Amino acid sequence: MAKPKKQPRPKAVTPKGFRDYFGQDVTQRSEMLQTIAGVYHRYGFDALESSAVETVEALGKFLPDVDRPNAGVFAWQEEDEGDKGEWMALRYDLTAPLARVYAQHRNDLPTPYRRYAMGPVWRNEKPGPGRYRQFYQCDADTVGSASMAADAEICAMLSDTLEAVGIPRGDYIVRVNNRKVLNGVLEVMGLEEGETREAVLRTIDKFDKVGEAGVRELLGKGRLDASGAYIDGVGLAPEQAEPVIAFLTSRADDAAATLSNLRAAVGDSAVGVEGVDELEQIAALLDAGGYGSDRIVIDPSVVRGLGYYTGPVYEAELTFEILDEKGRKRQFGSVAGGGRYDDLVKRFTGQEVPATGVSIGVDRLLAALREKGRLGSVERGPVVVTVMDRDRMADYQAMVAELRSAGIRAEVYLGNPKNFGNQLKYADRRNAPVAIIEGAEEKERGIVQVKDLILGAQIAENATLEEWKERPSQFEVPRDTLVARVRALLEEQDVQV
Amino acid sequence: MAKPKKQPRPKAVTPKGFRDYFGQDVTQRSEMLQTIAGVYHRYGFDALESSAVETVEALGKFLPDVDRPNAGVFAWQEEDEGDKGEWMALRYDLTAPLARVYAQHRNDLPTPYRRYAMGPVWRNEKPGPGRYRQFYQCDADTVGSASMAADAEICAMLSDTLEAVGIPRGDYIVRVNNRKVLNGVLEVMGLEEGETREAVLRTIDKFDKVGEAGVRELLGKGRLDASGAYIDGVGLAPEQAEPVIAFLTSRADDAAATLSNLRAAVGDSAVGVEGVDELEQIAALLDAGGYGSDRIVIDPSVVRGLGYYTGPVYEAELTFEILDEKGRKRQFGSVAGGGRYDDLVKRFTGQEVPATGVSIGVDRLLAALREKGRLGSVERGPVVVTVMDRDRMADYQAMVAELRSAGIRAEVYLGNPKNFGNQLKYADRRNAPVAIIEGAEEKERGIVQVKDLILGAQIAENATLEEWKERPSQFEVPRDTLVARVRALLEEQDVQV
Secondary structure, eight states, X not given: OOOOOOXXXXXXXXXXXXXXXXXXXXXXXXXXXXXXXXXXXXXXXXXXXXXXXXXXXXXXXXXXXXXXXXXXXXXXXXXXXXXXXXXXXXXXXXXXXXXXXXXXXXXXXXXXXXXXXXXXXXXXXXXXXXXXXXXXXXXXXXXXXXXXXXXXXXXXXXXXXHHHHTOOTTSEEEEEEEHHHHHHHHHHTTXXXXXXXXXXXXXXXXXXXXXXXXXHHHHTTEEEOTTSOEEEOOOOOHHHHHHHHHHHTOOOSSHHHHHHHHHHHHTTOHHHHHHHHHHHHHHHHHHHTTOOTTTEEEOTTOOTTTTTOSSEEEEEEEEEEEEOTTSOEEEEEEEEEEEEESBTTHHHHSOOBOEEEEXXXXXXXXXXXXXXXXXXXXXXXXXXXXXXXXXGHHHHHHHHHHHHHTTOOEEEOOSOOSOHHHXXXXXXXXXXXXXXXXXXXXXXXXXXEEEEHHHHHHHHHOTTOHHHHTSOSEEEEXXXXXXXXXXHHHHHHHHHO | XXXXXXXXXXXXXXXXXXXXXXXXXXHHHHHHHHHHHHHHHHTTOEEEEOOSEEEHHHHOSSOSOTTOTTOBOOEEEEEETXXXXXXXXXXXXXXXXXXXXXXXXXXXXXXXXXXXXXXXXXXXXXXXXXXXXXXXXXXXXXXXXXXXXXXXXXXXXXXXXXXXXXXXXXXXXXXXXXXXXXXXXXXXXXXSSSHHHHHHHHHHTTHHHHXXXXXXXXXXXXEEOTTSOEEEOOOOOHHHHHHHHHHHTOOOSSHHHHHHHHHHHHXXXXXXXXXXXXXXXXXXXXXXXXXXXXXXXEOTTOOTTTTTOSSEEEEEEEEEEEEOTTSXXXXXXXXXXXXXXXXXXXXXXXXXXXXXXXXXXXXXXXXHHHHTTOSOSSOOOOEEEOOSOGGGHHXXXXXXXXXXXXXXXXXXXXXXXXXXXXXXXXXXXXTOSEEEEOOHHHHHHTEEEEEEHHHHHHHHHOTTOHHHHHSOSEEEEEGGGHHHHHHHHHHHHHHXX
C-alpha cells in the first residue's frame, strides 16, 4: 500500500512587512490614542471610523504621497457565485475614506464637519527595514470651512496634543508655511507652469535634506551628492534662483519680520499676496490664543507636502536630540504634518469643498515618548500566586480574587505545579514584582510567604550592598493581611524603582 | 476636434456589507473595550495585536464556525515585479492569528500564556440584513494550561467583565457545559463514530431553536418545521434517544444535583466521567471564588460550539427581556461564548497545546448596554461660540480656548458667518447645549449672551409650561465670568435632563 502523502506543516511567520505587537506596545499606543482623542474631542471634533475596505473606484488609483507615486494598495476582485465583480481594496490612508464618507453623507453631517479618525492603514509596498505595510494613522480634519481660523485651530490643537501626550513645551515646534506664497514666488520668476516649474518644485522638496547650499547648486548647474553621483541641476542662473532661496530662508526673529520678508519675495503676485495674508491671519489668531513662537512659528522652510497641499501647510517637529544608529546626535524630527487641500470631494460630487487637516505619525510619536522616558520600558507584571498544593487550587484562586478586588493585578500559576523552580522562572518571565507562597505548613499556621522579586533581583545583582540586608526579600505575613501587605510592598517598590 | 471623453465620477458608497461608525458609536465602543481590557489586564492577561493580514497557509482554509463551513476570507496573491507570490488574506477571527503567533514565539512567551486581543475581523460572506463583513471581536485565551482552573478563571473573568461594563448581576448568566460529557453519553449509546453520531451532534445543535420536544422529533422520525417543510429525523427509537434528552435536560436546582444527573447519564464511559469530573472541579473553584449560581451555572443545555470545542464550553447570556422587531418579548440572548480546544498550534508544530478562551460579541454587548440605558443615546455636543463679527475671530477663538482649558468641549463656528440663522441651525445639528453670542454692542459693554439651547428646545416643545418662564433661555453675563457661568449652566442642564 502506498504511504499517504504527508501534508507539509504551515509556517508560523508574520507576513513580510507586517508586525505583531505585544503587551505594553499595544496598551501604550492605546493610551496615547485615547489622550489624543480627548484633546480632539474637546476641540469639537467627532470620531469617525470608516470601514477598512473601500472600492478601488472610491479610493482612486494613486496615493497622494508624492514620495511614492507608484505605491499600491492591497486589492482583490469581488466574486459572487463565480461572477467577477467590483475591485475592493484596503484603505491606504484616512483621508481618502473621509472624502468618500463626506461625499456620501454631506447632507446629514454638520457643515463645517470636524472629524478625527485613528486606525491602521495598509500600503502594498516592498517591505524593507523600518518600512511596514500596515501602520497606524491618527488624523483630524475640518471639512467645509475656507476660514484660516480652521487652520489656526488645527495648529493650536496639534500643539495641545503634543503637550497632552507628554512632549514638554520647548521640545517641539509647529511650523507653518503656505503653498500660495511659493506659487507667488514662482509667478514672480515667470514660472507659472511648465517643466522648469516642476523641476523647481521637486528641488525645493529636497531642502530638508540638502540645505540652502545644496538647493542653490540643484537650482543651478547641479550637485555632486554624498554617494559621488552627479545630479543634474535645473539650470537657472544664480540670480534667477535667488527668489526661491529668499523664500526658503525668509524666516526672521518674529512673525512680523518673516511676513515682511515674504511680502518682498512675492512682489505683486496676487496669489502670493493672498498666501502672505493667510499666514498673517493664522499668526494673528494664534497670537490671540496665546500660542507664542515657542510653540508655533511661521517658517517658510517647511517644504514637506508643499506639492500636495493648496494653502497653509504645517508640520510638528520634535527638537530634542537623540543619538542615531551611528551614535551621532541628531534632532528627532517630524511627528505630524498636514495642510489645506481644496479638492477633497470634487472627484465624487464635482464640487470643490475646502478642507484642512493633520495626520500624526503614531509610531514615531510613541518612539519619541519612549525616548523621553515618558513611557515605561518594562511593564511590571502581575503578582503571581504559586501553587504548592495542587488540591488547594481553590485557596489560591481565592487569593488572586481578593487581590484583584483591591485593584491589584494578580494571577495564579496555571502550568504544571510539580516543579517549583519552574513557577519562579515563570514569575520572572512575567516580570512579576511579588510571588505568594502558601504550602501545607503555612496553611496550618495561617500565614503566607511574600517574596519580593524586585528586591530579590537587585540583591542577586549587588550581593555585597549592606543596605539590602535590612530588607528581607522574603517574609511571612498573616493570611488575612495578604492584600494590605502586598499593596504596601508594591508601593515600596514603586519608590525604590 | 473630438470632445475629450468625460471620466464618470466614482460613487460615494460604503462597500456592501461594510459599515461606517460615527461619533459616539465609535467612542462608546472604545470605552467599553477599554473597560474590558482593564478587567482582562487585572486577571494577568497581556495584550496582543497581531497584523490584520495573514498568509492563507497560516490561516487554514476553513472557518471554525460550524454554522458557516464554506464562508470565505478576503484574499489576494502577492505580486513582486510581475511574479506571483504567496496568497494573503484578512484574518477571519482572532484565534487563528493567536495560533500562528504562539507557534512562532512559543519559546519567548511565558507558559501558560494568557493573552487578550480586540479588533476587527473580516468574513467574505454574502452581505445581508444584519450580516456584516467586518466586525469587532474581543477575545481572551489561556494557552498551555490543561488545568480546569484556567477554564474557571475565564468564566469568572467573563462574569466580572459583564458587571464592569454595566450589566447588573441578575441580568446575565454564564452557563457551562462540557463536550466530554456529551461524548460519554454518545459512547453509552454506542455512537462512538459514524454518520448517526454526526447526525445526532447536528441535531443537538438545534436544541436552542427547537427545544426538547423538537429535538425528540428530530432524533426520531422527523419534524414539520414552522415553514411547513418536513425535516427528516435521525431515525432513533424513542428509548434510544433518551440518553441525549436526559443529558440536555439534566440541569437541576444546584450544581451537585446537576452533576449527579450527568453522572447517571454517562454511566461508565471513561470520557464521560472525565467530563463530569472537570465540571465538578470548575464548580468547586467558582464556588470557592464566591461565584454563585446567580452568576455562573453548570447547564448541559448549552450546545453552541459543542461540536468545535474539546472540553468545557461556556456561554454568557443576557436574561432580561427586550421587544423584538414584531413587538414580542424575548430574552436578549447570548453575548459571549468560548471553551477549550486542544489543537491550537498542532497544525504548525505537530504538538498538542491545550488552550481555553472566550470571545465577546462586541456589537451585541453594546446593543445590550444601549437597551439597558447604560449608554447615552444622544451625545451632548460642544458649546458653540458664534461669529457675529468676522474680523473678531481672534476674540471668539480666545473664548473657546478658555472654555477648553477648563475642560469644557467648545468650538467656534467656522462656516460662513453671514447668516446668523445658519449658525444656530449648525449648533442645533451639533446638539450643542449652549451657544455664546458676542456682537459689537456686547463687546463694548463687556458682556456676552449665553443661550441655553436645551431649555430653548424644551420651551419650544412645551410653550405653555409656567415653570420654564422662571428660567430665561438667553441671558447676558460679564465676559470675564464666561467660563464659570457656562460651567454652572451645563451642570444645571445635567440635573434637568
